[in-house]
Amino acid sequence: MGILGIIGYVLAGLVIGLVVGRYLLRGLLKKQEMAVQSKAKKILKDAETNAEILKKDRMLEAKEKFLQLKSEHEQEVNTKTNQINQRENTLKQKEQSLNQKMENASRRDQEVENQKKNLEKQTEIALKKQEEVDLLKNQHVKQLETIAGLSAEEAKSQLVETMKQEARTQAMIQVKDIVDEARLTATKEAKKVVIQTIQRTAVEAAIENTVSVFHIESDEIKGRVIGREGRNIRALEAATGIEIIVDDTPEAIILSGFDPVRREIARLALHRLVTDGRIHPARIEEVVAKTKKQIEDEIVEIGERTVIDLGIHGLHPELIRMVGRMRYRSSYGQNLLHHSREVANFCATMAAELGLNAKMAKRAGLLHDIGKVPDDNPELPHAILGMQLAEKYKEHPEICNAIGAHHDEIEMTSMISPIIQACDAISGARPGARREVVESYIKRLKELEELALSYPGVEKTFAIQAGRELRVVVESERVTDQQAELLAADISNRIQTEMTYPGQIKVTVIRETRSVAFAK
Secondary structure, eight states: OOHHHHHHHHHHHHHHHHHHHHHHHHHHHHHHHHHHHHHHHHHHHHHHHHHHHHHHHHHHHHHHHHHHHHHHHHHHHHHHHHHHHHHHHHHHHHHHHHHHHHHHHHHHHHHHHHHHHHHHHHHHHHHHHHHHHHHHHHHHHHHHHHHHSSOHHHHHHHHHHHHHHHHHHHHHHHHHHHHHHHHHHHHHHHHHHHHHHHHHOOOOOOOOOSEEEEEOSOHHHHHHHHOGGGHHHHHHHHHHOOEEEOOSOTTEEEEEOSOHHHHHHHHHHHHHHHHHOOOSHHHHHHHHHHHHHHHHHHHHHHHHHHHHHHTOOSOOHHHHHHHHHGGGOEETTEEHHHHHHHHHHHHHHHHHHTTSOHHHHHHHHHHTTGGGSOSSOOSSOHHHHHHHHHHHTTOOHHHHHHHHHTTTSSOOOSSHHHHHHHHHHHHHTSTTTOOOOHHHHHHHHHHHHHHHHTSTTEEEEEEETTTTEEEEEEOTTTOOHHHHHHHHHHHHHHHHHHOOOSSOOEEEEEEOOOOOOOOO
């Protein structure tokens, strides 16, 4: 067989293989298609089954939700229905109550009307009886006038005048006895309370000066403080407002000024400058500014420490700052803060002895001179200014009155006010507590004696005990004992109204009767 035959066989085999393979492939694909269709039908059937189950579940959930909403709605409707029924019942009860009240009111009106008619009848009967009584009384008075020979008005006038005289005499006797007894008792009790108050409060008596001495180590530092051509010392004086005196006193510089705050600022600033060593005008201004801030902080701290020590609570921060400023103020040489603390303790002791509010008295005693330390210093008496500040910061009205009345600028309206006045006088009258200029002191004593000499019948006057007592000698021929008592009262009133003085002044009028005879 040739090559062509072989090729023919091969080609025929290939054709047959292709036909058979195609046939087999078609059968395989048909089987796969049928399997896929079967699987798809199964999936679709399962999906329909699941959808049917899910549909039933959703319908059940919707039915349950519907039933729940229906139950809630019915419950809400029942609640509102109950509320409406309750309101209707309440309205019915109110309507019944109102009807009953209206019936009661109508019944009361009827009773009042009946009582009114009865009262009118009784009034008419009473008027008729009163007319009969008046007629009988007039007849009786006429008979008495005929018997006595006096008219009713004349007899009444004589009786009233007699009763007035008797009442006046009895009242004068009783008033004299009461006044005498009150003088004895009040003087004794007042002395007892004042003595106990003074004895139970021990304080130092110190005088504030107008100069401060700053100690330095050597004259070299003194020269550095003065500076070239005195520029440092001029800058320090301009910044502090204090006169700085540098003389031949060894190791000392004198700071002179009436304001203790300025003196303290100058002293602390100078101490910082000397310690630091850098002394020139710019540094001086910087240090003085820092020192002023430090002093302000110290003022607040002093005020807070003071109110804590005294047990005073609820004080306004501005009043606390003013209390701290008292530390750098003086009154007749007496430190104002020490004076106010002393008065506060005096007031608490005296109020406790008298059975009054000791805490309120102590508070008023601390604040009584607060008008001396305001920032603006208006032209008002310090007592009135202090009262206005206390009112501004919501202090108790009794405390405000005590502050304003402790120098008699206003009328006293509480029991604490005279206590503040008395304790202020006690504190200022302590020996060594205050200092006055000699010229003003002598002038005040002379004015005191001349005031008493201006009265007729006064022979001599003596101001003794540093001006705390005035003794007045009168002529016995011109002044009686009763006039002597009036004279003492008049002189004390004039001293109160016309003079300014610390503490109190005792006026003693002396009247002597002398009989002289000679044996020859």
